[in-house]
Amino acid sequence: MNRSEPDQGMYDAISKGFATMFIPPASFMGWINADDLFFPFALDQVANIDRCFGKDVCWLGGKIALMDEKRKLWHMYERILPNDIIKEGLCDGLHWDFVQQEGSFFRGELWAMTQKEGVFDGFKLAGDWNLWRILAQKTRYYQLQWPLGIFRISEGQLSQREMDKYIAEINAVLSPEKRRESFMELTARKNLKAHIIRADLKSGKLVAADEDEKAVKGMTDHYRRKFFGSAALSETETGIESPGRPQNRKIRHLFQIKPQIKNDGSNVQSSLKTQSQPAGLQSPHHPPQPPMRPDPAKILFGPGWHRLEGNDASWWRWTSQSGIVHLKTGRGGWCSIRFSTLSVHRDNTIILRLNGRIIETVPAGRDETDAGPIKVRLKRGTNIFEFASGGQPAVSQKDPRPLNFMIKNLDFIPPGGANVRPDLSGRLKILKKSGLFLTGYYKSQVPELADSGVPPAEHYLLYGAWENKDPNPLFSSAFYLAENRDVYLSGKNPLLHYIGQGWSQGRDPHPEFCTKRYLKAYPDAAKSGLNPLLYYLKYGVLEGQNPCPSFRIDPRQFHNFTFSRRSHWKLFDGYDKELFGKIVDKDECTLKEYQDLLVFAFIKEHVPPGSRILDIGGGHSRILEYFANTHDCWNIDKLEGLGNGPKRIGDVPFNLVQDYMGNFNPKLPDGTFDFVFSISALEHTAEDRENFDSIIKDIDRVLKPGGYSLHLFDVLFKRNGKMWTNSFVHRIFSTVETINKFVEPESVNEDKDLYCMSESAYNKSWLHTTGRKYSEFGRPVSLNILWHKQL
Structure with missing residues (x-):
């Protein structure tokens, strides 16, 4: 039933929509937003879990999956979600990761209970957070080891634009103090439980179990470190590792497939006739999925394609619908499209269209006994190729985009028939x-x-x-x-x-x-x-090597680097001798040494030789001088002495552009830099919002898609706990989708792991410039911001 009426927002609309439906108490339910997708066979997986476990499982979700604006799978990862963490409202993006709504399913009787409690009342943005919190008070959350839904990341969406309002709605229900107290109490436990559904390799069945204790502890340590800093852990646990699993963990399969825009739900026939298997794995290393070839629910046809069948056989045969089976390059820049013998429904007519012109109409009733393939010739580079059943075109005749062809029951045969194998x-x-x-x-x-x-x-x-x-x-x-x-x-x-x-x-x-x-x-x-x-x-394997060594500085975990920390110096071991020719004493060096080492380490680990890098306001850049022989190094600096910088530099082994970033200087080509960084430079920018925005846009202009931008600001922590910084910092965090998020200085001011330039180093290097005592001037700290330009 379709129904349209005014609503008070997304959650009000969801409630009204479900209210119009009869939802059996025992059935699973959920919703998905228009931008997001279910993975193929997601609903089949939910039905399978219902068959296997019945009422023992009432609420479940999958592995977290993300896609970009072009619907390309971007990232997939595992987050352990203990039930008590969800129950106490800690899955707020601050204390713990969110529960992904896309792919979350719960039984109708639970929904009915939450409606009596007004689960969405007063919520515009954080209604799902409140729903998960209440559900966790009534039942267990089970996490599957494979994805069910995928969240689409797009520019300007509410989850990015209104995060402060989202948190405000949460704070109105559970105060930050209450959540912090719960977080400290829960993460100190040794028996924190998370529940999973996995495939048992021996029995071939699905099993509901508790997550591995070491994995839960690893994830707990990760979030304690994220929230409190490494000082919250014991000295043996301060290394930064990939969250959630011990570093020498057993190899696990990560199941990934491309998301599909449409899916008719039919299964692809297996190449071997096998007996039905019990619920569980189709193979020892995969979650239960029907046998699958690449993207069986669609074939994308576009200009310049010459082959459809791949390398392992000559054509595809359709067993319930007709279609393209072979496409190869012919002479004179033409392509020849070959059709198999047809099997069509008796009441349908199959029409092949090219730019709106009917090439050939196949009468209804033609079947596989009809001899000979149909051949047509199409000019190479054709923009539109339409295929339709029953005379309905797949898309508008004026639409120049490639099309998605819906197919089903595809069977794979070698050239010459089913009994002839290709030469392998x-x-x-x-x-x-x-x-x-x-x-x-x-x-x-x-x-x-x-x-x-x-x-x-x-x-x-x-x-x-x-x-x-x-x-x-x-x-x-x-x-x-x-x-x-x-x-x-x-x-x-x-x-x-x-x-x-x-x-x-x-x-x-x-x-x-x-x-x-x-x-x-x-x-x-x-x-x-x-x-x-x-x-x-x-x-x-024999030498005990790690097949996926951790980076010292992982961009995905850069929230550990928002402020300079004493524990970071362990990650710089050896790098100081490479860059400075000596071991640097963190208690006697200036803040600039810390900043140089952080950028140096990032380039060594993530910016390979041959890359083009740009230093903004670098002056006599130690970084560029070091990498001049291995990287294409550039420096943009007006050389006007801002921030005690130089007014002239001699011969340097890098390209110098004498200008300010934000002036869109054509000497810096568009989209050519793999890495753009600044060290103790941008805090000297004039306090002007238009100027801030120009610099941000100019950085984005020169940065390559996929490139990183890292900027290190000098900030001062005052005696009253307040922090002084140029407002450019806040402008970046509010307008750029940064990898790390802004951290309130009050939350780290008393953190023993916070790294500040020492008073003795200040007296040696800064006092003669500032003319103020260390206690009056403030403790110099580095605030670091990283972002990544989307591909």
Whole structure:
């Protein structure tokens, strides 16, 4: 039933919508916003959990997944969500991560209870937070080990624009003091419980269980560190690691697939006729999913495409609808499109359209017994190719975009018919020589091969890669295709692509194997010239190497670096000797040494040689002088002596542009810099909002998509606990989607881990300039801001 009437906001509309429906108490329910998506088979997964567990599971959610404005999967990660944390309202984005609404499902009887308590009353932004808080008081939250929904990140959305109002709504229900007290009490516990649904490898069934205690402790330590700083932990726990798991954790599969705009819910037929399996895993390393080839619910057709079928067979056969089976380049810049024999519904007519002109009409009733394919010729580079059933065009004839073709029940056959196999000898030799196809491991995933007579490597080339079967424990076919859209669209076998070129391009074969980090951490692997994954499997495992070494400074965890901290100096070990030629004493150096080392470490770990980097107001830049031989280094500085800076510099090994950032100087080309940074420069900018915005826009102009921008400000902590800083800091945090968020200075003023330039260092280097005592002037601290330009 459709209904339209005025509402008081999103949550009021949701309540009214559900009120018009009859929702059985035992059924699962949920909602999704227009910008967001469910993953394929998400609803089937929820139904499967209902069948397996019944009323024992009343509320569930999936792994967190994010996509960008172009609906491209951007990031997927695991957040452990203990029930008591949700219950006390701590999943507010400050104390703990949010509960992702996309993919959260709960039973109708729980919804009815919350309505009696007015769960959404007075909420414009934080209604879901209140819903989760109340649900956690009534039942357990179970987190699946695979995603159900995906949240779309877009510019200007409420979750970014109105965060302060969101927090204000939460504060009106639970005060910050109350939440902080609960947070301290809960995270000090040793028995904090989180509940998961996982697949049991032995039984092949889904199991509801408690999350691993070490994993919960790791996540708890992460959030205590985030909220209180490293001083909140014992001395042995102050290292910054990836949150949620011990560093030497067991390899786990991260299931990733591309989100689809539409899905008709039908399953793709398996290449092997197998008996029905129990609820649980289809293979030992994947969550329960139907067998799947790349994006079975759509094929994207666009200009310049020459092949549809990929490398492993010549065409696709449709078993319940007609369609394209072969596309290849012909002479004279034309493409020949070949259709299989057709199987159509008796009451339908299939029409092929090109720019609105009917090429051929196929009479209703034509079936597979009709001999011969249909052939048409289309000019290469055609913008619109329309395919419709029953005479209805897929999109407007004036729409120049490529189209999505909805298909179902797709069956894969080699050239010449079902009984003829393509020549795989060359590809089989590549697999054997690579050492990355482990026959025993593959057979353990596909036990049906034992009776089929199909060689495992052959099965992988023809079918397995598209059915989420993996050739070894550290190569995930699904992950590789999801992360590398070009491979995914080309139809190439993922392992063959990785062997041929993927590894040399730095592509990761598995979410737990980080190619670039591994080669950087283990120089012997890089010097060997071997495929790094092969090197690890042959030697690294025996030597106890970490397949995904942690960065000292992880951009994703940069909230640990908003203010300078004493614990950061441990991360600079060795870098001080590289940059300054000596070990730096943190208690006797100036703030500039800390700032130089932070930028130095970031470049060493995240800005590879050959990258173009820009220092804003760098003067005699120690950073640029060090990297001049390995990077394309630039400095923009008016050289007017602002902030005790230089008025002239001699010969320097970097490019100098004498101007201010914000003047859009054409000598700095658009979109060409991989890294833009400033050290103790932007706090000297005139207090003018238009000037602030010009600088931000100019930085965005020169920064490459995917590039980082890091800016370090000098700030002063006064005796009264207040902080002095240029208001440019607040302008950046309020207008730029920064990776780290602003932290109220009052919350860190008394933190013993806060790093301030010492009084003795101040007296030696700053006193003669300021003319004021250390106690009067304030304690100098570095405030650091990082953001990332979207691809």
